[in-house]
Amino acid sequence: MQHKFRLGLIINPLAGLGGSVALKGSDNVADEALRLGATPKANERMGQALAVVKDYADRLQIITAAGAMGQTLAEQLGFAVTCCYQAPAQTTAIDTCAAVKQILKYQPDLLLFAGGDGTARDIDSVVGDTIPVLGVPAGVKIHSGVYGVTPHASGMVLKMLLDGQLVSLMQADVMDIDETAFRAGTVRAKRYGEMTVPAAPRYIQAVKMGGREVDELVLADIAAEVIEQMEDELYIMGSGSTVAAIMQELGLDNTLLGVDLIQDKQLIGNDLTAAELLAATAGKQVKLVITLIGGQGHILGRGNQQLSPQLIRQIGRDNLIIVATKTKLKALAGKPLIVDSGDPALDAELSGYYRIITGYRDYVMYQVANPDLVE
Structure with a gap:
């Protein structure tokens, strides 16, 4: 009997909220973003990634957190779901880290997450380079090299793995910036660590180059x-x-x-x-x-x-x-x-x-x- 591919799934429901309302991010400003009329997009973007592998539902076992952190979307798309963490109505970085810790107990083959650089930092703080991860870009700022170039691209990488293609692994930098300085017009990026990602250069984005043009x-x-x-x-x-x-x-x-x-x-x-x-x-x-x-x-x-x-x-x-x-x-x-x-x-x-x-x-x-x- 063929073992199912164990996919850890994490969605930061608040990722990217500040983008459309010019807040330059979502860290610590989710309430303000919602008040200004922002609508959550992270579940939609994860849905675009998972849609690529919708025909593989019988080969996937998704381990995730309750509600908007993954369970609702995965079940709507027809995947088999194991829920291992109950999240509150409005999540924080603490919930991301706690959910990942629970998911790791199931020894996932890959951790797929939707968020921005802050989410990548949170996940890195728990997993380091112990398991392969792959990000679905859903944040305002995406400096890290752990994301697909688009949500669909992230889904294509997952499809390659499910198809049994020979996909190497590589180390990619986890980057983030100071959002307070960012909102004041200053980009101050810093490397926080690295995680292991599938080496699919066609689909995985590079780390953003910083700095102004010198010419x-x-x-x-x-x-x-x-x-x-x-x-x-x-x-x-x-x-x-x-x-x-x-x-x-x-x-x-x-x-x-x-x-x-x-x-x-x-x-x-x-x-x-x-x-x-x-x-x-x-x-x-x-x-x-x-x-x-x-x-x-x-x-x-x-x-x-x-x-x-x-x-x-x-x-x-x-x-x-x-x-x-x-x-x-x-x-x-x-x-x-x-x-x-x-x-x-x-x-x-x-x-x-x-x-x-x-x-x-x-x-x-x-x-x-x-x-x-x-x-």
Whole structure:
């Protein structure tokens, strides 16, 4: 008789809550995020991962915590579930750690979890490198190298294991930043440890590269090209240092780690939430200026969850303006740019080649193509 694959499952139900309402994270601000209208997405994103292996239900035994920490979703999807921890209505990091300790008693073959860097830290504090883990990205900030590039990609890695493919294991860094400093506009990342993850480079994201671009002349050239093209429509200015250089050239206050709105080269909205962006741009001609996360290649879904799927559809792919230095593009070593909007259908629609602004009247063609959606 074939033994079932024992899958430990943990969902941080509050992961990513602060993203859409411009709180830059969810650590210690869950109540405020909910008050501002944020809706939990972690279960939805874990659902996207587990949907990849829905035909393997007879081969999987899921060990998880009660309710929104895993049991409800797993049972809804038809998986056999062992519940080993009863969580309160509103969970904390203490519950994550306690649930993982209980799951470990069942000797899982893999621990699959949904959350952000804070969740990865919590899990690392319990498991270290004792068992393989894999993260489903559901947080605002994902600096750690223990996550799939998208929820679907995490599911594809699990499918490889269930298919009996020869998957090596590797050590990946667990990183996190100071959210208090992050909300004040400062990125202060720190390595907290490492965990063992399946070595599937096509599907597993790299550790985020930190720091500003040192070549200020290149950034100034990119800014000059974007500004020369600007007309009188609305421009949503995304997060990151490359976009910040454009705002600096315009002489406008910029939210380095947020999303701003300008028109006629004047600031009309600062550090806007997802709801505020939808309201301000409804029925109007809008362009969106975004850049990529260094080392990872994400242009949507990392640190800019204010850019909701509804907003992106409203804007249209033809109104996306992607800016990046050639240094950052070359560092991707040919890997495509990635979109993780939270809507897999939209992610697929956004695939294709884009003209990236890399300087003054200087462009390169580069592909947006989530690797988990490309055969």
